[in-house]
Amino acid sequence: xxxxxxxxxxxxxxxxxEHLIALASADALARPVRRPEELAEVDGLVLPGGESTTMSKxxxxxxxxxxxxxxxxxxxxxxxxxxxxxxxADKIIDPRSGQETLGGIDMIVRRNAFGRQNESFExxxxxxxxxxxxxxxxxxxxxxxxxxxxxxxxIAEHGGHIVAVRQQNALATSFHPELTxxxxxxxxxxxxxxxxx
Amino acid sequence: xxxxxxxxxSADNPATGTARVKRGMAEQLKGGVIMDVVNAEQAKIAEDxxxxxxxxxxxxxxxxxKDGGVARMSDPNMIEEIIESVSIPVMAKSRIGHFVExxxxxxxxxxxxxxxxxxxPADEVNHSDKFAFTTPFVCGATNLGEALRRIAEGAAMIRxxxxxxxxxxxxxxxxxxxxxxxxxxxxxxxxxxLYAAAKELRAPYELVKEVxxxxxxxxxxxxxxxxxxxxxxxxxxxxxxxxxxVGSGIFKSGDxxxxxxxxxxxxxxxxxxxxxxxxxxxxxxxxxxxNCDTLPETERYANRGx
Numbered sequence: 441x442x443x444x445x446x447x448x449x450x451x452x453x454x455x456x457x458e459h460l461i462a463l464a465s466a467d468a469l470a471r472p473v474r475r476p477e478e479l480a481e482v483d484g485l486v487l488p489g490g491e492s493t494t495m496s497k498x499x500x501x502x503x504x505x506x507x508x509x510x511x512x513x514x515x516x517x518x519x520x521x522x523x524x525x526x527x528x529a530d531k532i533i534d535p536r537s538g539q540e541t542l543g544g545i546d547m548i549v550r551r552n553a554f555g556r557q558n559e560s561f562e563x564x565x566x567x568x569x570x571x572x573x574x575x576x577x578x579x580x581x582x583x584x585x586x587x588x589x590x591x592x593x594x595i596a597e598h599g600g601h602i603v604a605v606r607q608q609n610a611l612a613t614s615f616h617p618e619l620t621x622x623x624x625x626x627x628x629x630x631x632x633x634x635x636x637x
Numbered sequence: 638x639x640x641x642x643x644x645x646x647s648a649d650n651p652a653t654g655t656a657r658v659k660r661g662m663a664e665q666l667k668g669g670v671i672m673d674v675v676n677a678e679q680a681k682i683a684e685d686x687x688x689x690x691x692x693x694x695x696x697x698x699x700x701x702x703k704d705g706g707v708a709r710m711s712d713p714n715m716i717e718e719i720i721e722s723v724s725i726p727v728m729a730k731s732r733i734g735h736f737v738e739x740x741x742x743x744x745x746x747x748x749x750x751x752x753x754x755x756x757x758p759a760d761e762v763n764h765s766d767k768f769a770f771t772t773p774f775v776c777g778a779t780n781l782g783e784a785l786r787r788i789a790e791g792a793a794m795i796r797x798x799x800x801x802x803x804x805x806x807x808x809x810x811x812x813x814x815x816x817x818x819x820x821x822x823x824x825x826x827x828x829x830x831l832y833a834a835a836k837e838l839r840a841p842y843e844l845v846k847e848v849x850x851x852x853x854x855x856x857x858x859x860x861x862x863x864x865x866x867x868x869x870x871x872x873x874x875x876x877x878x879x880x881x882x883v884g885s886g887i888f889k890s891g892d893x894x895x896x897x898x899x900x901x902x903x904x905x906x907x908x909x910x911x912x913x914x915x916x917x918x919x920x921x922x923x924x925x926x927x928n929c930d931t932l933p934e935t936e937r938y939a940n941r942g943x
Contacts, residue, residue: 452905453689455664474906489665491689491725498687498905522665534724551724557748558771560658561651576646580662581726581748598648619661 445633448473448482450508452498454490454523458618459626466626468633476507484517484633487524487542489580489616492551495523496540505540512544517609517636519629525605525612526551526583533586545607546589553584553601554614565615567604568595569628576622577603577615584614609636659773659793662748663857666690666726666794666880670870670901671859673697673884676715677722679893686897690726690748692882693719698755698802699885699924702936708756710738716745728775733942734760736769743772749794750774752787754941755801755884764942767791777861779812779939781819785840785848788856795854797878798939799862802885804926806863808939809873813860817877823849862939865890865923867903867916874907891921 444467449459451472463470463486473479485508487495499505512518512528520528527542529549554561557580565577577598585602588594596604596613603614609632617625646652669689674680680691695711696704710731720727726748731738733752738759742750750772752765767774768791777798778784784795797816799809819838823845826834831849835842847855860878864870865886873881881904883897890896899916906912934940 451668453668455661455667457667458664490667491665491669493684493725494669494687494689494901498901501687501902502906556746557662557726557773558743558746559653560662561653562646562655562658563651564646564648566648574646574648578657578661579651580658580665599651616661619657619664 443634444469445483445630445637446471446481447484447486447630447633448479449486449488450495450524452502452504453494454488455616455618456488459486459488459521462618462623462626463630465623466630468626468630474502476503479504479507479511483637484519484629485511486629487518487520487527489522489524489618492523492526493539496527500540505542508542512542512610515609515636517611517629517633518544519611521613521616521618522580522582525549525585525614528610528612544610545605545612546592547605547612548586549583550586551583552581554579554582557581563598565596565598565603567625570624572624575617575624576620578619579603579615582614654771656793660856662726662773663775663794666859667857668905669880670897670904671728671880671882672887672897673882674719674888677718679888680719680723680727682894683887683897684723684725686894687901688725688897689880690728691719691723692728692730692751692884693747694730697885697888698938699804699889700802701755702802702927710735710741710756713741713745716742716747720746730756731765732756733758734763734765736765739765739770739774743770747772752776752792754798754938758941762943764790767793775859777939777942778816780815781848782838782840783942784816784854784858785838785844788844788854789841792856794857794859796859796861796882798942799860799864800929800932801862801938802927803863803929803932804865804886804889804924805929806865806869806872807929809860809862809864810876812862812939813873813876813878816854816858820848820853824852864900865926866920867899867913870900871903871907871913874904880904885924889924891923896920896923
């Protein structure tokens with residue numbers, strides 16, 4: 441891999457554009473990914489915010505579930521925000537019937553744990569490994585992590601709940617750094633992708 | 638979206654109802670389909686088909702047209718049943734200017750309020766002050782000036798009005814093209830010209846300037862009003878809509894579950910004619926549809942709102 445890693449954003453649904461912009465500003469070559477052949481060409485992948493039920497249904501319909509699982513299992517760096525965090529959970533609480541996750545992080549995630557839209561909020565979040573003070577946390581109908589297994593490391597909490605986790609090459613946050621001008625987490629992930637290459 | 642100035646944040650005092658949280662919610666819906674539903678059963682069908690949100694209302698626009706009379710906010714019981722039946726966001730409609738209906742909807746916990754021309758307007762001069770709410774609002778627009786006036790009042794998402802309940806996409810196309818053309822024109826203006834443009838658009842100068850710089854609205858733009866087929870949805874996306882609302886088109890058709898899933902597929906793969914073709918096969922009967930030319934002026938919902 442060259443110094444500029446190619447990072448895909450799963451573009452089935454969600455705030456794909458904001459992630460593409462954030463990745464580009466973090467010096468990655470960012471591109472949308474909707475098909476297995478597009479997935480094969482990226483060094484790392486972002487699972488964006490959106491509706492996790494919709495994303496997992498579309499992924500299943502268009503033959504993306506298995507290719508995604510295989511690449512994540514093989515160690516491709518992956519970063520999920522909000523809905524993306526749900527997709528990376530090995531187990532979720534309150535899944536609608538038939539909702540499938542990709543898995544990848546040994547954690548249990550509770551959907552919409554912080555409440556409905558009226559409870560959506562912004563708050564400063566300290567993230568271990570991110571220098572320069574807390575990041576701007578934008579939480580929208582956000583999930584939280586109920587518990588993590590031994591391999592997963594909790595890197596941020598808010599209000600006593602786990603909101604960011606890293607397990608080797610997989611990263612997940614309950615909040616949406618892509619909706620802010622603060623792209624330190626995207627730079628952090630880009631560095632993960634570079635290191636994995 | 639534009640990167641909004643950050644509100645001062647602290648870990649201990651979370652801020653709700655900020656512009657970023659309201660607009661950011663709509664960003665999560667992009668690339669998706671929002672479906673009108675009138676009961677919990679339809680809401681589940683919509684969710685299973687891959688809808689990103691549902692719009693809870695008592696009658697779909699096609700029935701509102703047929704029944705006539707005054708169309709109002711839906712029964713809170715019915716909205717709550719729908720909220721309880723699905724995990725995806727639930728939207729509901731208030732009448733234009735009926736801020737008490739909007740207060741009620743906020744108290745029920747809906748995720749988005751549609752201040753909608755499909756219902757009978759309650760105020761023929763003023764829209765609701767949408768900054769007064771924690772719940773975000775989506776509003777319809779037929780042109781850029783109208784979209785910016787709604788954003789100035791606090792709307793966090795815009796949709797084309799189209800002509801709801803007709804199954805005819807022609808007005809949605811007209812409105813979306815109008816908005817996109819006016820944005821493109823602004824892009825070519827220099828600073829001197831933007832003041833006059835703001836006056837012409839009857840919109841705040843700051844918003845006009847922001848759109849000229851961004852080359853897009855500062856909020857998410859969806860299409861609504863007349864989408865009935867997978868190809869209609871893909872058309873709206875190719876014309877620049879970031880997602881689609883489908884009202885009567887699904888549950889007034891022969892096989893709602895199948896049509897709903899097909900429209901979802903075509904909305905994601907809007908630029909892949911093969912997938913749209915496959916999605917369009919054997920869908921059964923589409924809603925009958927109304928020719929917009931034969932609609933009397935008084936029955937054109939798009940004329941409501943100012």
